[in-house]
Amino acid sequence: FSETGYRLWMRYDRIENNKQLEQYRSQLQTINFQGHSITAQVAKKEISSAFNGLLGTEPKVTLSSSASLLIGTPENSPQIKSLITPKELLNLSDGYLVKTFHNKGQQQIVIAGLTEKGVLYGVFHLIRLMKTQQSLSALTIREIPSIKNRVLNHWDNLDGTVERGYAGTSLWEWHKLPGFTQTRYTDYARANASVGINGTVLNNVNANALSLTKPYLLKAAALANVFRPYGIKVYLSARFSSPIEIGGLKTADPLDPEVKRWWSMKVKEIYAYIPDFGGFLVKANSEGQPGPQNYGRSHADGANMLADALAPFDGIVMWRAFVYDDKVPDDRAKQAYNEFKPLDGKFRANVLVQVKNGAVDFQPREPFHPLFGAMPATPLMMEFQLTQEYLGFSTHLAYLGTLFKETLAADTYAKGKGSTVADVVTGKLDQHQLTGIAGVANIGSDVNWCGHPFAQSNWYSFGRMAWNPGLSATAVADEWIRMTFTNDINAIATIKEMMMGSRETIVNYMTPLGLHHIMARNHHYGPGPWVKDAGRADWTSVYYHKADAVGIGFDRTATGSNAIAQYSPDAAREFADLANIPDKYLLWFHHVKWSDKLRSGNTLWDELVSHYYLGVRDVAKMQSQWKAMAGKIDEDRFKEVAELLEIQHEEAKWWRDACVLYFQSFSGLPIPASYEKPA
Numbered sequence: 001f002s003e004t005g006y007r008l009w010m011r012y013d014r015i016e017n018n019k020q021l022e023q024y025r026s027q028l029q030t031i032n033f034q035g036h037s038i039t040a041q042v043a044k045k046e047i048s049s050a051f052n053g054l055l056g057t058e059p060k061v062t063l064s065s066s067a068s069l070l071i072g073t074p075e076n077s078p079q080i081k082s083l084i085t086p087k088e089l090l091n092l093s094d095g096y097l098v099k100t101f102h103n104k105g106q107q108q109i110v111i112a113g114l115t116e117k118g119v120l121y122g123v124f125h126l127i128r129l130m131k132t133q134q135s136l137s138a139l140t141i142r143e144i145p146s147i148k149n150r151v152l153n154h155w156d157n158l159d160g161t162v163e164r165g166y167a168g169t170s171l172w173e174w175h176k177l178p179g180f181t182q183t184r185y186t187d188y189a190r191a192n193a194s195v196g197i198n199g200t201v202l203n204n205v206n207a208n209a210l211s212l213t214k215p216y217l218l219k220a221a222a223l224a225n226v227f228r229p230y231g232i233k234v235y236l237s238a239r240f241s242s243p244i245e246i247g248g249l250k251t252a253d254p255l256d257p258e259v260k261r262w263w264s265m266k267v268k269e270i271y272a273y274i275p276d277f278g279g280f281l282v283k284a285n286s287e288g289q290p291g292p293q294n295y296g297r298s299h300a301d302g303a304n305m306l307a308d309a310l311a312p313f314d315g316i317v318m319w320r321a322f323v324y325d326d327k328v329p330d331d332r333a334k335q336a337y338n339e340f341k342p343l344d345g346k347f348r349a350n351v352l353v354q355v356k357n358g359a360v361d362f363q364p365r366e367p368f369h370p371l372f373g374a375m376p377a378t379p380l381m382m383e384f385q386l387t388q389e390y391l392g393f394s395t396h397l398a399y400l401g402t403l404f405k406e407t408l409a410a411d412t413y414a415k416g417k418g419s420t421v422a423d424v425v426t427g428k429l430d431q432h433q434l435t436g437i438a439g440v441a442n443i444g445s446d447v448n449w450c451g452h453p454f455a456q457s458n459w460y461s462f463g464r465m466a467w468n469p470g471l472s473a474t475a476v477a478d479e480w481i482r483m484t485f486t487n488d489i490n491a492i493a494t495i496k497e498m499m500m501g502s503r504e505t506i507v508n509y510m511t512p513l514g515l516h517h518i519m520a521r522n523h524h525y526g527p528g529p530w531v532k533d534a535g536r537a538d539w540t541s542v543y544y545h546k547a548d549a550v551g552i553g554f555d556r557t558a559t560g561s562n563a564i565a566q567y568s569p570d571a572a573r574e575f576a577d578l579a580n581i582p583d584k585y586l587l588w589f590h591h592v593k594w595s596d597k598l599r600s601g602n603t604l605w606d607e608l609v610s611h612y613y614l615g616v617r618d619v620a621k622m623q624s625q626w627k628a629m630a631g632k633i634d635e636d637r638f639k640e641v642a643e644l645l646e647i648q649h650e651e652a653k654w655w656r657d658a659c660v661l662y663f664q665s666f667s668g669l670p671i672p673a674s675y676e677k678p679a
């Protein structure tokens, strides 16, 4: 059979490095794995198939305390209880320890968790160490997840389509559920657990009320049963008007006693089918979705009503802050802040406000969302988009670990220098216990799950950075390449270089220097800077780039929309100051003259054109880097990536030519001679 990419980063093929293989074999001869829960069972199964595949042998199962691999919790394993100190277990939550002990010349590796979920994560860590060919001789690992709820958001519809999905249709076969659950659901759960993802919202935020009816709840329950052993909770997107649509009520007013009662009963019913149901994700009063504002109520009124229904069962509400409305005449980028900031402190304890990484909409690059750092009394959940709605779908190669990292590391200055977005999301900055991070899934029915073989890295890196936002994008890319493709040092270096530059390359040929939302209308694929008639201004491109004879860019300073004032003063000052603002955000915040000189010494026009040309050249560079991988990667995936890069190269030129020629019609300036030759 061909190598399809189905196995993601979970390929358990024999370790090719013989020396390493022999060492692991001698280090892992016997295993004492305690625990009988459903989670312990799947962890045992995983370790057994990993060892079988990677080592070609399985360690002998033993009850001996001197087993070379000792796994369990202090509760179920007396050996672990005696080896691990209470201090090491303090605040471990669902984390784990992986430690090497040396005793009378004997080596012993211990995987310990406080919970069986922790043990499962520890098992995946050991497997990762082996797949990336790390030494097991001196391990002192103590891992604790920095964010509590690490959740995928599937924008999957009940008819099997996926909104903004580019990897086939929905994974969920609604018509065969609950009776039939395919093994792929288990593989999905394994992949998620392997990177620490512990929740999944099954249905689109543009929700269909039917998903809360009994037949669909039973289908969701069947999925929850498959995911449960892997520590994954199921959540549902709730349509705010459900009490009317499926409940027969006249209103969905969150302050109406009948409405409250309806939601309480609905929640009770859900927990009868799914005892560990996670809660609701809600998109309200945005892009035409119903919400509390239809009744003159606030987002807090709506979220709190649902939160009260969920609280007795420990469920949570993830209430989205992605709101904008063309009836609101102000800059679209300002609306979420304007609506939510005044509600800070008004949400129930089991509500998270889920904020997209930037203020507009998952652009190739956006400055961090001004709500981060602005709502200290409310836990804010990060929402990233893994599916590449604005980054070339699953055709273009984009490693988004660098995008995630850029946002997480951004400084909000909310409590002085060093108040990063990551500190807001982990709850560290404002001491929140309830924390969360969401990734809009890029997963579908395609054989390789994500469409582009490299798109798998975005699922992977989302999980890894959700667990630990401190991880570097390079380190995560390195792990992923080793597990997905090869441990060959030269190949890793080349592929890593491709990945690390890939998102910047897309920024260069699509939206350099802070440009945004100039994609074609509706589908967002390909260039459309000329879009000016879309029924509403905030769906046009001209709204965002504002090119004219003088210059280009959205003035969000005090002379313009003043969106800049939504940031804390130190961050705002940096963005407002033309001498200080990084070029990458320039046109997001400023309308700049074509002839103005930038830091490089180039005029804005020349600089803009140079980015577009650089983007195309860098795709060509990726092509030649990938060509050199022939023979180092299996043929199927090699060919697939090579062909996709060819398309990407053509489309990068399309983007460059469309944008440069369109913007030239305003600037009236020539394309600098050095860029004129086609790449």
Ligand code: GCU
Residues within 6 Å of the ligand: 163, 164, 205, 206, 283, 287, 322, 361, 389
């Ligand atoms: C984008 C996307 C929509 C989606 C929306 C959201 O606007 O194009 O398809 O529904 O984001 O996040 O709610």
